[in-house]
Amino acid sequence: MEESGFLGGVVAGIAYFTAGVRLILLSWRSQKTAELLVGMSLLLWGFSYVCWQIPIATANQPLTQPLFFAGRVFTNAGTIFFAVFVWISFRNGTPWAKYLVSAIALGLFAGVAGSIAEGDWEGIQPLTNPWWWVDWGAGFVAMSWVGVEGFIEYPRARQRVRLGLCDPLVCNRFLIWGIVGLIWTSYSLILLYQTVDFETNAFWSSAIDRANGVVETTGVALVWLIFSPPRFYRRWISGDAFAARAEEA
Numbered sequence: 492m493e494e495s496g497f498l499g500g501v502v503a504g505i506a507y508f509t510a511g512v513r514l515i516l517l518s519w520r521s522q523k524t525a526e527l528l529v530g531m532s533l534l535l536w537g538f539s540y541v542c543w544q545i546p547i548a549t550a551n552q553p554l555t556q557p558l559f560f561a562g563r564v565f566t567n568a569g570t571i572f573f574a575v576f577v578w579i580s581f582r583n584g585t586p587w588a589k590y591l592v593s594a595i596a597l598g599l600f601a602g603v604a605g606s607i608a609e610g611d612w613e614g615i616q617p618l619t620n621p622w623w624w625v626d627w628g629a630g631f632v633a634m635s636w637v638g639v640e641g642f643i644e645y646p647r648a649r650q651r652v653r654l655g656l657c658d659p660l661v662c663n664r665f666l667i668w669g670i671v672g673l674i675w676t677s678y679s680l681i682l683l684y685q686t687v688d689f690e691t692n693a694f695w696s697s698a699i700d701r702a703n704g705v706v707e708t709t710g711v712a713l714v715w716l717i718f719s720p721p722r723f724y725r726r727w728i729s730g731d732a733f734a735a736r737a738e739e740a
Contacts, residue, residue: 504537504541508534529714539563639672641669671713
């Protein structure tokens, strides 16, 4: 591994931890399930980064297998929380969405169980372990799902804003969720390339790791913007929507 090749993961992990804890605290005050589910997702993903970065940073071989496996468990648990969030926030009461959440959870469990049977506890052998793709694919579906739902709802919400039937900030959240879905889907694809490259060359690329750090931290920042937009941002979005309605009038 290149010197400081783990720094991107460290930055992303800190971002996940910080945003996760703050969203959980926010959920206790607001009593809203959405903040709690997303906060738990981010917190668990933060724990996964701790598990991954310790053996990478220290090159400690005895710790690699148990900590990488723990990282997979935390990652998948966070992904299940996130899939449940997408379901109850966008498709609550829709039977197929409930089945999709179940399929994602089943895919994650099956991918890990199959990887154990193949001897790939760490989840770093996509070229020789077919179950790795089941695990990765389930996570990819969850990340893609929130993006699709965000972009479906955004134009509908814009129309309601024009009619004065939707808060501009709510409309803007749909757009941001669409962008977050694109960003985290991009991360999944980068992770795919990174893992294949690692299995092929037994080398953890600093450039890929830092790209991952930038992509994931951007996604986390946008999630925080959804749940806790600063005052200037709220004014900007509300003012922009008011100007759009005035032009149409």
